[in-house]
């Protein structure tokens with residue numbers, strides 16, 4: 761697919777670097793974008809359907825990119841319904857607790 765990372769005046773501020781998921785919020789038209797599903801590592805239940813950008817590890821889940829949310833919220837903490845701690849809610853994203861979840865989706869293939 762030529763043209764996916766094509767440089768254009770419109771995105772000149774981010775050329776030369778393919779961002780990971782946690783630092784940029786690029787246009788899906790420019791960068792790889794696909795839906796992934798996040799599962800609880802303890803019980804296997806579905807936690808999120810999420811629009812992943814790029815191929816980096818999933819460290820944060822931007823609130824604006826979560827399309828379905830099956831988690832339980834208690835104050836600033838995010839839990840699976842089984843009680844597994846999944847992450848902490850920040851202003852713009854959920855800070856995912858590493859090891860508490862698994863991800864399915866081609867974004868993580870290397």
Ligand SMILES: [Zn+2]
Nearest residue numbers: 800803840842
């Ligand atoms: Zn669970």
